[in-house]
């Protein structure tokens with residue numbers, strides 16, 4: 001998986017790539033998008049998820065994430081941030097594998113539930129299947 005983003009790689013501080021495997025067998029790939037200021041920026045994981053949702057894919061099988069600082073090789077495993085973890089588990093199964101990559105031969109596998117064990121849900125909704 002190539003960690004790059006929309007031709008803006010020269011301006012990125014972080015280069016992260018995410019590949020989300022839909023239940024339909026399609027692979028939804030995306031990179032992080034950094035904007036001036038941090039608030040409008042978006043991580044690769046949410047970009048891939050929103051890309052899939054916008055194409056009406058609502059069933060997900062696995063996610064892989066890689067990347068790190070834009071100016072050097074990754075020094076650690078790339079894991080989703082807290083916001084991405086919360087958003088992912090609203091739309092993906094709790095037992096979905098999340099592959100966190102440091103290098104192609106160094107991968108750690110978690111489930112969403114392992115990454116965010118005490119996740120928040122909107123009162124009156126379940127983890128999945130009831131998207132407000």
Ligand SMILES: [Zn+2]
Nearest residue numbers: 043080081084
């Ligand atoms: Zn994130």
